[in-house]
Amino acid sequence: MLSLDRFRFVFSRIKERLWIKPLIVCVLSVGGTFIAMLADDAGLSRLLPEVSQGSVESLLSIMASSMLVIATFAVGSMVAAYASASTGATPRSLPLVIADDVTQNALSVFIGAFIFSIVSLIAVKNDLFDSAGLFAIFVLTLLVFTLVIVTFVRWVDRIARLGRVVNIIEKAENAAADALDRRRHAPTLGALAVSSQQAHSKGILVSSPRVGYVQHIDLETLQSCAETFNCQVVVIAVPGTFVSAGRPLLRIEGHLEGCNAFKPDAFSSAFTVRSNRAFEDDPRLGLLALSEIADKALSPGINDPGTAINVIGTLVRLLTLWQSPLESDRLAEIIYDRVAVPELVIDDLFDDAFTAIARDGAAMVEVSIRLQKAFCALAEAGDPAMTAAARKHSRMALARSERAMLLPDDIDAVRRVAYRLIN
Structure with a gap:
């Protein structure tokens, strides 16, 4: 039988498939047309107002022509956002962008509305509905129109930010926080x-x-x-x-x-x-993805130390979460007494999070100082293992900065911050 944990993992993989939700909505759209036929069989013709067949055909024709254009536009915008996420941030963040619920729901609604309008238009033109069925199709069409408008407004706001680095950092932080929180309780x-x-x-x-x-x-x-x-x-x-x-x-x-x-x-x-790693059960991947975003921002072609500083703050939040007090009611019990699993090592988490930033940001005084302040903040968490890891990486980052920086004043500024921890 499929265990709950296995079901969670499979469900997460399904969310990364763009065709799942559109397929479900398309089936519901086709089903809605046939459900409208039940209104004729229910004998509601005398109770419901009459709607002309021409008006219903006009509405469905407008929807069919417009939804195809909007769906095509939506796919093009999504592809552009995915390309921006891969080139501007890191390819590891692409599954997080694809799994965005608002974007998937928007594409599903647009395609579903197009399928609904086509199927309903064919049914209406072939006189498959009486007066009650026409009224039901008319009401369903208005509901679909309303749903499309609301979805489009929400989707425009989301697509404008979907491929941006700030949005990807937020998604990567949420994915890493969920994985870390689940792993620290189990x-x-x-x-x-x-x-x-x-x-x-x-x-x-x-x-x-x-x-x-x-x-x-x-x-x-x-x-x-x-x-x-x-x-x-x-x-x-x-x-x-x-x-x-x-x-x-x-x-x-x-x-x-x-x-x-x-x-x-x-x-x-x-x-x-x-062939690729997954975020759900791999807390280190979230830290690595954030580190890669910061590392790319430090490249000479982009030269955006502000993004790297933003990521450093995000990494401090995540590692602070790792050492935060546990909720006793969420602690996992030992139910697999014939299986032994190694625990995560804090040194590995620090390596994934800070090594690349310390290496490629060593020549930038603002990044180096912020990195040293991050190590000082993590060392104050009160955990001996984390304090030792923070001191180790603080020494290595300082050594890299001393080799990379040319101005003595910059080196002294980094040393003053680092010596709070390593001395």
């Missing part, structure tokens, strides 16, 4: 934590039949397999890990019962491996 995804003994133990390694990134792990499947063979499973490749024949997915420990029936595919099938 640091081992509901499984056991990998002990120091398990980290160096031996067992049967299971590799992926595909080469790519782990997007999701179905721990319920791993638990079921481990119970079947009476063994323990240690996950090696968490979501976001690149796997190949030399980089195994997991290690099986303990005595395997029924070894003759043992099939590694039963274990590897719990891992969803694709």
Whole structure:
């Protein structure tokens, strides 16, 4: 059976498909035309006012011609926004832009209205409706017109900001915050934590039949397999890990019962491996995407240190969220007692977030100072591991700035901020 966590992951993937919502709306549009025929069978002709067939045909003709133009315009605007998101920010942000609900709803309404008008116009011209059916189609047409107008107004406001860097930073922050919040309340995804003994133990390694990134792990499947063979499973490749024949997915420990029936595919099938990473179960991807946005802004061709400074503040918020107090009612229980999953390491989060910015912004005094202030703020969170990571990256960022900057006054300004933390 499909577990709740697996359903969440699959539903997120479906949201990234542009054709799903338009298809659903098209089916509803066609169904609305046939539902209008029920008004004739219900004997409502005497109760409802009469509407001329010519007026209904005119409305449907206007809608059919206008909706095709608007739908074509919507697709062109969306493609331009997607191209802007890839070139102006980072290609990793494209799934977030495609999954925008307002844009998908707008495209679905425009295409659905076009299909509704075509099907209804054909039905009206072929005299498939009596007076009650014509009135029902007339009312439905007015409702569709209203829906199109409201959707168009909302969509124009959204499409104007969809591909902009500020909007993409907000979407990447929200995606990273959701993944971090979910992971900090379930640091081992509901499984056991990998002990120091398990980290160096031996067992049967299971590799992926595909080469790519782990997007999701179905721990319920791993638990079921481990119970079947009476063994323990240690996950090696968490979501976001690149796997190949030399980089195994997991290690099986303990005595395997029924070894003759043992099939590694039963274990590897719990891992969803694709060519790209996914935001939902990979908190590091959100930090990496934000870091890439800042890094591109620091390139000589763009030269926008303000965006990099904005991203640094966003990264501080996310890492502060990582160490914020946990909500006891949301803490995940250990329900997979035969599976062990490694926890996220704060050093890896800092590497994904700050390494590229510190490297390519080392020569800019305003970026370097803001970066050092960010490390000082994170060190004050009260977590020893985060403080150690902040001091480490503060020293490395200072060393890069001392090598990259030419003006002694700029170097001294960065040193004064950095020495608050590293001394």
